[in-house]
Amino acid sequence: KNQVEQSPQSLIILEGKNCTLQCNYTVSPFSNLRWYKQDTGRGPVSLTIMTFSENTKSNGRYTATLDADTKQSSLHITASQLSDSASYICVVSDRGSTLGRLYFGRGTQLTVWP
C-alpha cells in the first residue's frame, strides 16, 4: 500500500533555532517528492520538488534531502522565523499512472515561538 508517513506530528521551537522534519514513504514506482508549506486555512505552497536522482535541494532557509534507496526525505529549516509556523506536508508522486498520483502525508505542525 502506498503511504507517506511524517514525523514528528507537531514541533515547537524557539525563533532562530534549526529543526528537521522527517518523511518516510512506500510509494512505488517513485516519481518525485515534494515538500509543501500550508498556513492555517490556506492552500499548500510548494517549497521543493526532487526527482529520483536528486539528493539535496535548497530553497532559501529550507533544505530538503532525499534518499531514494531507504525511501526517506527530510526538510531542514535553518534560523527559524515566526512566519515559519505552519504545517509542512510531504507529498510523493508515483509514475505508475497517467495521473501521476499524489500521496500526502498528514503533515508536521511547526510552531515557532519568539
Add this chain to the structure above:
Amino acid sequence: EADIYQTPRYLVIGTGKKITLECSQTMGHDKMYWYQQDPGMELHLIHYSYGVNSTEKGDLSSESTVSRIRTEHFPLTLESARPSHTSQYLCASSDTAGSTEAFFGQGTRLTVV
C-alpha cells in the same frame, strides 16, 4: 504566485441546500483536482480531471459532483449539503508533464449547519 482561485473562501450554509464551489486557473493546466481536508488530517483526493469533458472519482468517496466544460474551470457541486460535508475543500492543477508541481488554491472552508 500560482494563478488558481477558489471562491468562496468561507461558506456557512443550512442542511439541504445546493452549493457550488468554484475553482479557476489561468495557467492552461490540463489536470485539475479536488481534495478534502479535515483539520490536522491529510488531503484526500475526491475528484480529478485530465482535461475538458474528463472527470473521475478520487480515493475518498464523496457525494459531490464535478464538471469540466472549460479547461480553466472545475466547479464542485453538492446537491444537498449535510453537516458531514463540513470540511475544507482544496482545488489544485498541474500540467501534463509528470514531474511538475501541483498548484493549490486557497481553499474553501465549508460549514453545514
